[in-house]
Amino acid sequence: CGGISHAYVIFGATGNLAATKLLPALYQLHCMGQMAEDVEILGCGRTPYTRDSWQEEVRKQFVEAGMAESPCLASFIQRLDYLSGSLKDAGFYQALGKWISNDGECANNVIFYLSVSPDLYVEVTEGLAAANLLDETHGWRRMVIEKPFGHNLESARALQHSLSDHLKEEQIYRIDHYVGKEAVQNLLVLRFANLILEPLWNRHHIDHIQITHAETLGVEGRANYYDKSGGAVRDMIQSHLLQVMALLAMEPPVSLQSESLRDEKVKVLQSIRPVDLEQLATHAIRGQYAAGEISGQAVPGYLQEEGVAPGSHTESYAAMKLYIDNWRWKGVPFYLRTGKRLKERRSMVAVRFRRPPMQLFHGSGISQPHPNWLLIGIQPEDAVRMEVSAKVPGLEMRTRQIVMDASVGHPGERKAEAYEELLLDVIKGDRSLFLRYDEVKAAWNVVDPVMQRWGEDEQLPLQYPAGGWGPKAAEKIFEGSDRAWRHSL
Numbered sequence: 001c002g003g004i005s006h007a008y009v010i011f012g013a014t015g016n017l018a019a020t021k022l023l024p025a026l027y028q029l030h031c032m033g034q035m036a037e038d039v040e041i042l043g044c045g046r047t048p049y050t051r052d053s054w055q056e057e058v059r060k061q062f063v064e065a066g067m068a069e070s071p072c073l074a075s076f077i078q079r080l081d082y083l084s085g086s087l088k089d090a091g092f093y094q095a096l097g098k099w100i101s102n103d104g105e106c107a108n109n110v111i112f113y114l115s116v117s118p119d120l121y122v123e124v125t126e127g128l129a130a131a132n133l134l135d136e137t138h139g140w141r142r143m144v145i146e147k148p149f150g151h152n153l154e155s156a157r158a159l160q161h162s163l164s165d166h167l168k169e170e171q172i173y174r175i176d177h178y179v180g181k182e183a184v185q186n187l188l189v190l191r192f193a194n195l196i197l198e199p200l201w202n203r204h205h206i207d208h209i210q211i212t213h214a215e216t217l218g219v220e221g222r223a224n225y226y227d228k229s230g231g232a233v234r235d236m237i238q239s240h241l242l243q244v245m246a247l248l249a250m251e252p253p254v255s256l257q258s259e260s261l262r263d264e265k266v267k268v269l270q271s272i273r274p275v276d277l278e279q280l281a282t283h284a285i286r287g288q289y290a291a292g293e294i295s296g297q298a299v300p301g302y303l304q305e306e307g308v309a310p311g312s313h314t315e316s317y318a319a320m321k322l323y324i325d326n327w328r329w330k331g332v333p334f335y336l337r338t339g340k341r342l343k344e345r346r347s348m349v350a351v352r353f354r355r356p357p358m359q360l361f362h363g364s365g366i367s368q369p370h371p372n373w374l375l376i377g378i379q380p381e382d383a384v385r386m387e388v389s390a391k392v393p394g395l396e397m398r399t400r401q402i403v404m405d406a407s408v409g410h411p412g413e414r415k416a417e418a419y420e421e422l423l424l425d426v427i428k429g430d431r432s433l434f435l436r437y438d439e440v441k442a443a444w445n446v447v448d449p450v451m452q453r454w455g456e457d458e459q460l461p462l463q464y465p466a467g468g469w470g471p472k473a474a475e476k477i478f479e480g481s482d483r484a485w486r487h488s489l
């Protein structure tokens with residue numbers, strides 16, 4: 001067989017993540033010519049598909065999702081195979097071993113993608129190890145796991161302990177799909193491929209930074225997972241938003257090699273000051289959506305969603321104020337917030353600069369100079385905007401804010417999906433965009449005390465109507481300063 005040969009083995013292949021993200025991303029890589037000829041994709045699940053019926057099922061899913069029948073789709077489908085069985089059954093791993101070796105000398109490099117409940121990570125790893133499928137004598141074996149990595153600091157440690165009994169750190173790919181988004185990677189480029197931002201990128205010039213991930217969707221049939229193991233802090237802040245914060249705040253890395261990049265990110269995470277639990281109401285705010293309207297459609301409240309426990313305290317909204325105790329950022333607040341069933345779907349970073357030291361333009365009708373803002377859209381728009389003051393045309397010396405605006409992509413350019421980039425990186429063995437265990441641990445360290453304190457609180461999270469911007473009290477996080485949430489670019 002020519003070239004590197006490898007197989008993707010997807011556990012949980014009949015689940016939602018595989019259908020909506022993994023298989024479409026592999027399909028795109030296939031069509032872009034990024035997949036070697038002899039790569040096979042093995043779906044594993046309990047549903048008893050055969051190779052043929054699985055291929056037909058995936059083809060149907062793709063067409064239903066709006067993809068056109070094409071030679072590319074037809075040739076992609078030919079790469080698919082299926083193995084049914086229970087992940088709890090030793091016989092399943094034996095059969096998997098047989099499939100891998102039956103594939104001949106070529107299928108020696110294998111990616112095991114665990115698109116299953118995190119409770120099963122250890123069991124699957126042990127099953128694979130017992131069948132000797134993690135041994136790298138005849139090619140590499142890599143395991144991809146999805147967040148959450150544990151549900152708190154202690155369980156993250158226990159998970160790491162169990163995984164490292166069978167896998168070397170280099171074999172573990174902890175995926176945080178947010179880091180694979182084009183606009184999130186662009187944060188590195190904006191900061192380190194330009195010179196104009198870096199001299200200003202510190203406590204002397206920046207007043208504060210906001211990181212927002214707002215969704216209009218609710219729990220969308222994931223209540224079973226979200227209500228027990230999620231909540232806005234675990235589901236979004238511990239992973240995605242702290243990663244964005246680390247990329248915004250880190251020092252220039254020595255290189256873009258995975259270890260250099262992750263060394264710098266982890267220093268930021270380790271420098272985050274513990275949240276002040278005595279002042280929790282102004283440092284961390286949690287909310288839960290009540291019934292309301294999204295784009296004119298009535299939607300139920302969180303507690304009425306199917307699968308949510310009666311009286312559940314799980315938060316669907318969280319906002320946190322964090323400080324990084326290092327030379328660059330001491331005293332600069334980072335405000336992170338995320339919520340479901342909010343007014344708009346929008347993820348963005350808003351950097352507010354300090355005000356100029358004095359107001360020269362007394363005739364301008366404003367008592368204070370406007371601060372500059374740098375706004376970076378992550379989704380839906382991938383845009384960079386800068387708000388600056390300029391003279392209003394006319395005889396008077398009056399000023400107003402104008403916007404310097406640029407969309408990142410050019411018309412007609414296709415944005416790569418996060419999973420395309422990340423799945424390709426796993427084949428290449430590039431771990432830069434995957435989380436290292438020390439990052440995960442440092443991130444749990446930040447959120448764990450807050451979650452524990454909330455866990456002891458008998459009050460329900462603050463209720464907010466679906467379709468708004470979250471609980472009113474989330475403004476309290478600014479403590480009466482002249483700061484307020486930016487909801488749009």
Ligand code: BG6
Nearest residue numbers: 177178215217235236240347379
């Ligand atoms: C996932 C969370 O990791 O990220 C979801 O579990 C959330 O609750 C999603 O909706 C948001 O990511 P994206 O890429 O859909 O904006």
